[in-house]
Amino acid sequence: MRTSVDPPYLRLLQMLRDEGPISRAELADRLELTRPRLLAEVERLVAAEYVAEAGMAASRGGRRSTLVELHPRLRFAAVDLGASSIDVEVTNGRLEPVAAYTEAADIRSGPKHILHRVSELLAKARIDGAYDRLDGIGIGVPGPVSFRDGVPVSPPIMPGWDRFPVRELVTREHGCPTVVDNDVNIMAIGERHGGVAHSVDDFLFIKIGTGIGCGIHLNGDVYRGTDGCAGDIGHIQVDPNGPVCSCGNTGCLEALFSGVGLARDATAAARSGTSPALAERLTAGPLTARDVADGAAEGDVTCIQLIRDGGHRIGSVLASLVSFSNPSMIVIGGGLAQLGHLLLAEIRSAVYRRSLPLATGNLPVVLSELGSRAGVTGAAVLASHVAFEQAS
Numbered sequence: 001m002r003t004s005v006d007p008p009y010l011r012l013l014q015m016l017r018d019e020g021p022i023s024r025a026e027l028a029d030r031l032e033l034t035r036p037r038l039l040a041e042v043e044r045l046v047a048a049e050y051v052a053e054a055g056m057a058a059s060r061g062g063r064r065s066t067l068v069e070l071h072p073r074l075r076f077a078a079v080d081l082g083a084s085s086i087d088v089e090v091t092n093g094r095l096e097p098v099a100a101y102t103e104a105a106d107i108r109s110g111p112k113h114i115l116h117r118v119s120e121l122l123a124k125a126r127i128d129g130a131y132d133r134l135d136g137i138g139i140g141v142p143g144p145v146s147f148r149d150g151v152p153v154s155p156p157i158m159p160g161w162d163r164f165p166v167r168e169l170v171t172r173e174h175g176c177p178t179v180v181d182n183d184v185n186i187m188a189i190g191e192r193h194g195g196v197a198h199s200v201d202d203f204l205f206i207k208i209g210t211g212i213g214c215g216i217h218l219n220g221d222v223y224r225g226t227d228g229c230a231g232d233i234g235h236i237q238v239d240p241n242g243p244v245c246s247c248g249n250t251g252c253l254e255a256l257f258s259g260v261g262l263a264r265d266a267t268a269a270a271r272s273g274t275s276p277a278l279a280e281r282l283t284a285g286p287l288t289a290r291d292v293a294d295g296a297a298e299g300d301v302t303c304i305q306l307i308r309d310g311g312h313r314i315g316s317v318l319a320s321l322v323s324f325s326n327p328s329m330i331v332i333g334g335g336l337a338q339l340g341h342l343l344l345a346e347i348r349s350a351v352y353r354r355s356l357p358l359a360t361g362n363l364p365v366v367l368s369e370l371g372s373r374a375g376v377t378g379a380a381v382l383a384s385h386v387a388f389e390q391a392s
Helices: 008-019 024-029 034-048 111-127 166-174 183-194 259-272 276-282 288-299 301-325 335-339 341-354 373-392
Strands: 049-054 065-070 077-080 085-091 096-102 136-140 178-182 202-208 212-218 221-223 329-333 365-367
Touching: 008 024, 008 034, 008 136, 008 373, 024 034, 024 065, 024 136, 024 373, 034 049, 034 136, 077 111, 077 183, 077 373, 085 111, 085 373, 096 111, 111 166, 111 202, 136 166, 136 183, 136 335, 136 373, 166 178, 178 183, 178 301, 178 373, 183 212, 183 329, 202 335, 212 301, 259 276, 259 288, 259 301, 259 335, 276 288, 288 301, 288 335, 301 335, 301 341, 329 341, 335 341, 341 365
Parallel strands: 077 136, 136 178, 202 329, 329 365
Antiparallel strands: 049 065, 077 085, 085 096, 202 212, 212 221
16 A cells, blocks of 8 residues: 555554564654654554554664554454455454455355355354454455445446445444455455565556456556546457357457356367367366366366467457556466466467567566465455554
8 A cells, every 4th residue: 555645643553564563763763753743643543552562672772762563452354255255354453364264155146145144254253252343344346346435336247236335334234444345456455465566566466267357556556547447357358259248248358268268168178079188077067267277287288278368368458558557567366377377478478479578678477476365465454554544
């Protein structure tokens, strides 16, 4: 999250979150505050139970300063809702997990059912001793979100969620501030906080899963656009004669290469007999991206080609984005990132071949370091930010 324009108390709390205990003297120096002003801010935050004393700092030549840290009672909830899963973590103030739950779920079962299940998991965490009260909740959903209003807006794969008051309902139920964002945005925030993009201010995070999206991280913060739908690259048309997409249009990138699209093409290849590896796996049940990855590892030509075709399509779209925004890095995540370096190599090839040399001369295209935890990590960052804002 951006800190240069944040008020001192917010920057102070973010420093303690990201770095651990810091002395009062060092905080005054880094925040460029007078000692009396810093002491007043700290005492106010101590009284509000946002920070606590943490012993004495090493001597700087005079009287030793007192260390301060985030209050040990602080707790944030991070919720990452996928098309077919729920991931919930409760963290301490340093965003270290103290409880975590993952289970299969169908986002199409509707907001009341899904959010009720989230509440049950949070109740379990409370019973298990993970928290006494929550200070902030961050939620990511797999569809367009009005960040300002905290509601999904016409999400193609989320029937029944349009304009559902997610933020309002969760805030009321759990008695703490809540923030709702698109899932790929929270993944980008997570990767910036604790992954391969740590300290990179300008990068693109590409989620390839049931859907395809792009988290745009510019000047140290997520760019969401005027209405919150920036980065929805899955619905860029790449083949006017392609299959019908969940959004109702034809030939979208997401319709051609996503979890659903890859399973469709893999099943067709298995049934036509062009892929012995997939035909064998089809006898055991519906095919997934993992089956394609395993078939490619065994040298199945069709599986290899399916991955290459998908990587080429992704890379061709990304090449346009690179020419437009000139990022410092591209991070590939989401469920289909498990296709690994074969997919990554094809994406890189298309990006480097189709973009201007000036834009790609020093452009790493890499896999996410956080993997499946990118979403909950980013949701926890957002939860902490919205909680810290209450310290004003």
